[in-house]
Amino acid sequence: MAAGADMIFPEGLAGEDEFAEFRTAVPDVPLLANMTEFGKTPLIPASRFAELGYALVIFPVTMMRAALKTLDDGYAELLATGTQAGLMDRLRTRKELYERIDYAGYDARETRWSEPIDG
Structure with a gap:
């Protein structure tokens, strides 16, 4: 120390x-x-x-390992069936994604910052 x-x-x-x-x-x-x-x-x-x-x-690699396993399972499903239908209950919806990343807040900031500055 x-x-x-x-x-x-x-x-x-x-x-x-x-x-x-x-x-x-x-x-x-x-x-x-x-x-x-x-x-x-x-x-x-x-x-x-x-x-x-x-x-x-x-937990330095736990979530990476979980994500990689999910990728493996997803690709196996697509290869086996040719569709994502069997994955739908495990997919994050667009609404859930936008809530998670605060898309509305991001969009509001982008709009505010893109306004012209009066000089």
């Missing part, structure tokens, strides 16, 4: 006991838990890490 680190990231711990031991070994330092799948660490909930005294839990 004296060298300027914000927190410590213990790598490759194999379970809650090891995370607890590490916390005990460095009691006054913020700790980060890296929850990546298919490694040494079992899947431990973020709430449990909070109980163990960890300041931050990251």
